[in-house]
Amino acid sequence: MPKIVDHDERRRVIVEALWRVVARDGAHEVSVRHVAAEAGMPKSSIGHYVGTMPQLMGLAVDQLVQENTDFIVSLDLLDLDADKATEVLCALVPVSERRRHMSGVWMLLAAQAGADPEFAEVLRRLNASVSDGLADLVRGMQQRGLLDSSRDIDFEVRRLHALIDGLSLQCMTDSALRSEADIRAILRAEVAALSEPCATRVR
DSSP, X not given: OOOOOOHHHHHHHHHHHXXXXXXXXXXXXXXXXXXXXXXXXXXXXXXXXXXXXXXHHHHHHXXXXXHHXXXXXXXXXXXXXXXHHHHHXXXXXXXXXXXXXXXXXXXXXXXXXXXXXXXXXXXXXXXXXXXXXXXXXXXXXXXXXXXXXXXXXXXXXXXXXXXXXXXXXXXXXXXXXXXHHHHHHHHHHHHHHHTSOOSSOOO
């Protein structure tokens, strides 16, 4: 009788192996050979169960997005206030060592995107998921009276995304540059500012 292989389980094992490589050696060491060795599988198994390296990175990104989504859902945003809004934004910045390891994948995608359209597509999906999450947050703030009526939602989403990326880049390139307390203070100030009238006219 042929052996029945659980493909979803194999993919889970492979993605977990990728994260172990990232945590131990850094995202720059992620390769089919290293992930396969970590998972205790032949290199051919990566292609069979996952596909290309960008597809493997895509699965890792999906897991990262799901983890952030689960955390945000746990905050119960039906009762959104300024503190919870700040926590949502903090969840998108790699303030801890574990988050910095995981965000190394983002840096790797950014480095490869210019030369490989598959990597570029994974990065685009990641950016879209962040933008969608920020849009949900800003709309929730509007509903709870935390967003001044003069604020343009689409513009504020783009502005917050730029701020998150900037803080994330600083955390990834120089963890001593911004402490977690400093990042929280910056994001809390941004949340407070959104409740005030917009100082400049958005076009």
